[in-house]
Amino acid sequence: MVFKRKLDCVSVAFDYPNIPKAPRSCRRKVLNKSTDDDDDAKMCAMDLLASLAGKILEEGQSSSASSNAFEGNAQEIKQEDHHKPVKSEFSDQGNSVSMPTYENTSDKCVVNSFSFPDNDGILERTPMSDHKKIHGETGGNVNVNTGFEQGEAIDGMGDGGLTTNTCNLEDKTALVVQLPKPVCVDMIPNDSLARHGNHTNLVRDDDEKLYSSRKCSNKFTSYKSPAIRRIRKSKYWKQVSKDCGHYKADVGIKALYRKRKSCYGYNTWKHETIYKRRRSPDRSSVVTSDGGLCNGSVSKLPQKRDSVKLSIKSFRIPELFIEVPETATVGSLKRTVMEAVSVLLSGGIRVGVLVHGKKVRDDKRTLSQTGISSEENLSNLGFTLEPGGTSKVPLPLCSEDPVVPTTEPTSLCERSAAASPTLDSGVPHADDVINSGNVVDNNLELVPYQSEISVDEPSSDSRALVPLPALEEVKALAIVPLNQKPKRTELAQRRARRPFSVTEVEALVQAVEELGTGRWRDVKLRAFENADHRTYVDLKDKWKTLVHTASISPQQRRGEPVPQELLDRVLKAYGYWSQHQGEHQARGAPKDPDMNRGRALDSVVSV
DNA sequence: CTTAGGG
DNA sequence: CCCTAAG
Numbered sequence: 001m002v003f004k005r006k007l008d009c010v011s012v013a014f015d016y017p018n019i020p021k022a023p024r025s026c027r028r029k030v031l032n033k034s035t036d037d038d039d040d041a042k043m044c045a046m047d048l049l050a051s052l053a054g055k056i057l058e059e060g061q062s063s064s065a066s067s068n069a070f071e072g073n074a075q076e077i078k079q080e081d082h083h084k085p086v087k088s089e090f091s092d093q094g095n096s097v098s099m100p101t102y103e104n105t106s107d108k109c110v111v112n113s114f115s116f117p118d119n120d121g122i123l124e125r126t127p128m129s130d131h132k133k134i135h136g137e138t139g140g141n142v143n144v145n146t147g148f149e150q151g152e153a154i155d156g157m158g159d160g161g162l163t164t165n166t167c168n169l170e171d172k173t174a175l176v177v178q179l180p181k182p183v184c185v186d187m188i189p190n191d192s193l194a195r196h197g198n199h200t201n202l203v204r205d206d207d208e209k210l211y212s213s214r215k216c217s218n219k220f221t222s223y224k225s226p227a228i229r230r231i232r233k234s235k236y237w238k239q240v241s242k243d244c245g246h247y248k249a250d251v252g253i254k255a256l257y258r259k260r261k262s263c264y265g266y267n268t269w270k271h272e273t274i275y276k277r278r279r280s281p282d283r284s285s286v287v288t289s290d291g292g293l294c295n296g297s298v299s300k301l302p303q304k305r306d307s308v309k310l311s312i313k314s315f316r317i318p319e320l321f322i323e324v325p326e327t328a329t330v331g332s333l334k335r336t337v338m339e340a341v342s343v344l345l346s347g348g349i350r351v352g353v354l355v356h357g358k359k360v361r362d363d364k365r366t367l368s369q370t371g372i373s374s375e376e377n378l379s380n381l382g383f384t385l386e387p388g389g390t391s392k393v394p395l396p397l398c399s400e401d402p403v404v405p406t407t408e409p410t411s412l413c414e415r416s417a418a419a420s421p422t423l424d425s426g427v428p429h430a431d432d433v434i435n436s437g438n439v440v441d442n443n444l445e446l447v448p449y450q451s452e453i454s455v456d457e458p459s460s461d462s463r464a465l466v467p468l469p470a471l472e473e474v475k476a477l478a479i480v481p482l483n484q485k486p487k488r489t490e491l492a493q494r495r496a497r498r499p500f501s502v503t504e505v506e507a508l509v510q511a512v513e514e515l516g517t518g519r520w521r522d523v524k525l526r527a528f529e530n531a532d533h534r535t536y537v538d539l540k541d542k543w544k545t546l547v548h549t550a551s552i553s554p555q556q557r558r559g560e561p562v563p564q565e566l567l568d569r570v571l572k573a574y575g576y577w578s579q580h581q582g583e584h585q586a587r588g589a590p591k592d593p594d595m596n597r598g599r600a601l602d603s604v605v606s607v
Numbered sequence: 608c609t610t611a612g613g614g
Numbered sequence: 615c616c617c618t619a620a621g
Contacts, residue, residue, distance in 0.1 A: 495615060521609060536609075541615070544612085 308367055312383065354382035498533060499559055500542050502566070508539055509546070509566050513573045517543060518581065546570045 320340040324333050353360045355371050357380075367373060372381055500508070511527040520536035528534040549557050550567035 497615070518610070520611095538615075540611075 306368065306373060308372060310381070351383055356380045357382070502560065502562060504528075504531070504534070505542070505546065505562050505566055508542060509569050509573065511539075512543060512577070513569065516577045516580070517574070518577075543570075547574050550574075 322336055360370050507527040511523040515522050520540045523539050524536035547570055550570045
């Protein structure tokens with residue numbers, strides 16, 4: 001019961017309903033993609049904890065108060081949040097990284113770690129450049145550390161109880177969710193525990209350093225028009241990659257950028273799923289999400305006296321990249337981190353149990369059979385978090401219109417209004433907004449670093465990875481993510497394809513006829529001012545293909561057929577402007593007779 | 608930031 | 615659609 005409450009509490013932490021959709025992306029897909037033969041249940045973060053606990057507990061305290069507990073906790077948390085000065089979030093422990101002086105408004109950071117033992121959350125930021133240092137000079141492979149590499153280090157407890165103080169990874173790139181204060185999983189009803197659960201203080205992990213680098217900061221500051229807005233990237237990102245010194249980071253950031261920019265990413269929060277699971281009526285001490293774990297499998301232990309008590313001190317999750325404009329509120333920052341974590345965890349995580357450093361794969365075995373008992377030296381017990389859980393949530397689709405903010409449908413657990421004024425609104429508040437109105441663009445970027453991992457040569461990357469933990473098992477685990485879904489990643493990074501409609505083509509042709517082929521920005525402004533997803537580069541490219549299309553035989557054309565009439569105009573304009581470079585550059589439709597002579601230009605569709 | 612052009 | 619070089 002007690003432990004249950006605790007779990008609920010934890011779960012609550014992840015339940016952020018109305019979070020303004022940060023760019024979710026397909027990364028999530030990656031996370032969910034992994035398939036494992038293991039019987040390990042695939043579960044979400046909360047479930048994870050629950051599972052662990054349940055697995056180890058001898059007696060399945062079938063508490064039925066889950067729902068209530070859950071809600072109750074949620075409430076409390078909200079209050080807590082409310083009372084907590086925003087400031088403390090970052091200034092605690094003096095460890096918190098003081099924000100360097102940024103010149104720009106937005107910074108991309110790597111969240112190396114954060115923990116949430118009690119109630120405070122401290123987020124540290126790390127500048128890419130430093131990030132590199134931190135992770136060693138393993139080249140751009142640092143990121144490969146995606147997975148949950150391993151867990152271990154269990155601090156035995158003398159009093160018969162088992163305390164798994166840590167379940168973390170060596171990987172420093174991992175985002176650490178730590179529960180410094182042991183979350184006791186104890187069968188013995190204990191109010192203190194329950195209370196404890198409601199007051200989680202975030203404790204900063206001193207081992208993990210996060211920095212911010214101005215290099216990684218950017219200039220997504222004040223855009224004026226959508227057109228302009230959507231143009232800063234390549235250079236910028238390039239810079240970042242250079243500064244950061246590693247490819248992976250570059251990739252990740254780019255992805256972030258894109259996502260933020262136009263919500264091309266897929267909205268993949270799984271809050272809903274998480275929530276549902278949590279709410280599941282038969283959700284007991286053990287979560288059985290995918291036929292994986294079940295109470296039965298772990299309640300073999302003979303008697304109560306042989307029960308095993310343990311507490312999981314911390315879990316570490318893969319590194320996350322977060323981009324937050326300086327103008328963002330603390331609240332949005334919180335949400336960002338929360339979302340990142342939620343996505344990551346909900347994406348699918350499995351728990352591995354290590355006994356004496358060896359992974360126990362047989363879920364059917366009892367703890368005692370496995371050597372886990374109160375009489376054993378529990379320090380031999382370890383847990384690992386493995387990516388690879390399979391999410392059942394359907395892949396999110398890319399929102400067609402980036403301008404339309406997606407509001408979290410599942411706001412069962414209302415977000416604390418106290419956290420930030422902007423919290424309850426799907427739409428960022430003024431202080432959150434950088435751009436003129438594209439909500440999406442203002443959303444924070446979160447990308448599980450893991451998903452950013454190698455794309456082309458996973459094998460080589462994994463090889464060059466950061467030093468892996470000593471344990472063989474651990475190594476294997478660490479590599480899993482890499483080999484599991486490397487390819488997918490690439491796709492996620494690319495902007496979704498959006499074939500031009502005939503209408504768009506027409507508008508483009510029209511504009512080019514009037515402006516020529518060397519003024520894409522103007523074309524954009526004139527004909528695609530409101531098409532945020534069409535950059536002038538896109539238009540230029542489209543024109544390029546149009547010219548090509550018009551030059552080939554209809555049989556060779558693909559995709560939605562473009563009316564020959566338009567193609568004719570394309571060639572006409574192409575020919576015209578090819579001979580009149582520099583002319584009419586000023587503006588206005590070309591009056592050159594040649595242009596109109598060949599065909600009835602006058603019939604051009606107006607606006 | 609824009610263009611222009613190759614990938 | 616991406617990336618880059620160049621202005």
